[in-house]
Amino acid sequence: MKAIASVMLTILVLACGGEEPPAALPPLAPGAAWFDDWYAVTKLDERSFAIAEPRYDQHNVNYLIAGDTRAVLFDTGPGVRDIRPVVASLTDRPVTAAFSHLHFDHVGGQANFASVASLDHPSIRSRVASDDRFTPTLLQHGATGRPTFRITEWWTPDADVDLGGRVLRVLSVPGHTAESLALYDAESGRLFSGDYLYPGDLFAFVPGSDLAAYRETARRLLAFSASRPDLAIYGAHVPASSVWPRQDRRALERLAAALDQLLADRNRELPWTLAWFEWIPTRRHAFGDGLVILTPIF
Secondary structure, eight states, rough: HHHHHHHHHHHHHHHHHOOOOSOOOOOOOTTTTEEESSEEEEETTEEEEEEEEETSTTTTTEEEEEEOOEEEOOOOSSSSOOOOOHHHHHSSEEEEEEEEEEETTTSGGGGGOOOOOEOOOHHHHHBTTTSSEEEEOHHHOOSSOOOOOOOOOEOTTOEEEEEESSSEEEEEESSTTTTTTEEEEETTTTTEEEEOOSSSEOOOOOOTOOHHHHHHHHHHHHTTTOOOOOOOEEEEESSTSOOOOOEEEEHHHHHHHHHHHHHHHHTEEEOOEEEEEEEEEEEEEEOSSEEEEEEEEO
């Protein structure tokens, strides 16, 4: 079944081109403003920004988090446009590009940055060449034209990254992929969750997805945030350009409960509907309050 899913994912990404859509500009979420005709920026605070790609079909959202001495760009999008001019307009600090995971729509601009950080994970370490250059596998990346870039920093799970007067906690969050990374900003109480959790259909059907790992991560994040009831979660996608990416801790609680149900469903009797992502059929499980999890059809 894994082999079938791998072939289907390859077919999918070959169908997902990088061409820009027609020029009509879609509506934006409140607080967002166009930087040009591709990127839109929302100011989260004086040193934090959401950099969205409203005209991209997956509505990616990347995040710039700056401290006194350096900044982190969390994801670089699909690379349809160069994200560096946007970043340069928002901070004059040296920027390190970190990726939430290796799918094509998150590392498209990684090679444009001299400083690149990665979660210290065996699936990534094992593919690093002697000159520190890294190329993801086809299944890690999910597309042809895989990028090659030099990894200059390795971030250990649960370590702190000092940006100068601001600290980010590195969190390993397997589930969507094995090497998924999230960042927690203690200053603002924000969790930047990548593709682990966002306000849209969650993908648990792609190669590398693991429902048991997904649930274990949810439990760890709930324990981690137990003393943070005002936790704000910012994911890497929105279902439409006009939707705000912010969720709260209740979204994480709903996710954990839904994963409990899915994993308890040994005979696969939970209600579901057939949903297609490009050419890939999936089981669409809707749990209410907008929470949807897509799992393999087989």
